[in-house]
Amino acid sequence: MRTNTAPETRTEQVIHAIRERIERRTLTPGARLPSVRAMAETIGFSKSTVVEAYDRLAADGTIRSRPGSGFYVASPLAPLALDRMGAAVEREVDPLWMLRQSLADDRTRLMPGCGWLPEDWLAGDAIRKGLRAAARDGRDGALTGYASLQGSPPLRALLARRLAGQGVDAAPEQILLTDSSTHALDLVCRFLLEPGDTVLVDDPCYFNFLALLRAHRVTVVGVTMTSTGPDLGAFAAALADHRPRLYLTNSAAHNPTGATLAAATAHKLLKLADAHDLVIIEDDIFADFEHAIAPRLAAFDGLNRVIRIGSFSKSLSAAVRCGHIAARPDWIEALADLRIATSMAGNPLSANLLHGVLTDGSFRRHIEAVRTRLSRAMARTVKRLRAVGVEPWIEPTSGIFLWARLADGIDAVTLARAALAEGIMLAPGNVFSISGSWSDFMRFNVAMSDDERLFEFLATACRKAR
Known part of the structure; x- marks a missing residue:
């Protein structure tokens, strides 16, 4: 980071521009830089300025010269800075x-x-009661061991029953516990996306969707939100124009608009998704706040091309880190492998605590x-x-x-x-x-x-x- 306030020389401007492109992953190790002539024409500086900048970058190991071929990025990537x-x-x-x-x-x-x-407003007393019960749990590994492959069987069975109450048919084997709903979304994105893929989101949508998708280096396309769901005309046009891999949304108690998906919109949206082989991620983190159960894409679809994610961080406690994914059995198996590879097993203490609180009548x-x-x-x-x-x-x-x-x-x-x-x-x-x-x-x-x-x-x- 530059700490002085003196104006940059032209050479420093070229150096700064190249380093910024490397930091933002526009240029990666092994990438060829523009020739001296091409760079000079692009930025409007003299060739001697560009030569000096390239020489200084080569001297500090940022780039390297291949005689007869040009200059290439040599340095390892700096730590990822999302805000850049x-x-x-x-x-x-x-x-x-x-x-x-x-x-x-x-x-x-x-x-x-x-x-x-x-x-x-949160369930502090219920959590304290649950923590005391968890501390008394005498089962082997309850307080010290790793979780099972997909997470606590009793909690997954309970989540399956809760999903059934929303019309979503999911067996416990179709549920994978995660550290949070954000962790669930990140796992699904790692599983299904490659850099450069296109993802549809509502416009407006939850701001962290945009931050997380930026980290996955995908193209994000917005579809205007209405009071009954995404604008279907705009949705169809985006499918035809951009051929997206995923659509990410909240169906009930939409963030930030508070809108609720209409059943007619859901049916038409799923027909469009089927015609274009689109996978849908339905983030249902605000389900507990509904007075009446709103339509769910996961319920209409039967978890065929819809993946449902959620947690209890909003309705119970942000400190009890436990989310979940409900999806097709073959996808759950692959996601469980990915979870192990990236973060090992889950948190059995959080899962047991969550199960205890959810089954207590006070919740x-x-x-x-x-x-x-x-x-x-x-x-x-x-x-x-x-x-x-x-x-x-x-x-x-x-x-x-x-x-x-x-x-x-x-x-x-x-x-x-x-x-x-x-x-x-x-x-x-x-x-x-x-x-x-x-x-x-x-x-x-x-x-x-x-x-x-x-x-x-x-x-x-x-x-x-x-």
Whole structure:
């Protein structure tokens, strides 16, 4: 990293540009650099400037010369820096910025832009009870051993029963436990994707989908989201134009919009997926917050080309790291092998703790209470946002998110920066958008939006815009 503030010489500019391309994986070890003449013509500098830059890069081992052939990248790749893999315009307020703000150590901030429930809404007492039970578990390896190949059989059997309640027919053998839903998604991407493949996402979509897909070096194409699911015309056009390998989505309590997939949309979407041999990953992490079971792609499809992932980090505890994948048996077998190769076996303590909490009658009561609180918080937040000039896109029937349009003339990124200076963490629309077309929207977590300071800040911003 450059630490001085003096202007770069032309030679330094060439060196910096080449090193940046190596860091961003545009140039990899063994790749041939443009000839001196070609580089000089491209950047508009003299050939002597390029020669000096190449000589200095060769001297420090970054590139090497092959007489009669040219210059080639020689140095090993630097550690992957995700925030350098997007266009320069994305590096300030982008999905990684959002993740850093969400996970910052500053616990004094208001967090209406975060993606989880307040601490006092979670099942702390049930977890403490479960931990005491786990500590008394006398089975061999319960506290010290590795998990079995696919993870705890009792928990997988319980998850199969819970999936059946959503209309998803999955045997325990079709379920693989993971460290989290993000880990589940990463495993599926490792299994099915190659760099350069195309993946469809909703526009807008969960911002970490974009960050994780960037790490897998794939092309991401957005499909406009509607109140009943992806726009089917745009979806069909994207399939024809881009021939994607995967489609990644939330079906119920969509993040960030709060929309719910309609049954008619689901049927048409699956017909399109079948015609184009498209695999669908359905992230169902907010299922516990539904009052009524919404349509599921995995239920209609029977886990043929749909892979269902989830966890309980939002409804139970982010500290109990245990997610899962439900998929075809042959894919589960291959994913289990991949899991062993990349992270060994799972966490039996987390799995046993999760099973104990889920089978305790107090968890059901806890979730029912959370749903009631969320419904009240949703109605209250809708009313208060409208009062200050912020209009919800829809009024969700469940979940924690409200997607809302700011008053005319207000840019969400600019507002988020101003809010951060006031100790308020907001979630600007374009961090959720591959197209950058939601610049005047914000995602609000209704469980975190019951503070007068938030609405005073928004009211002031709207008055200034008017």
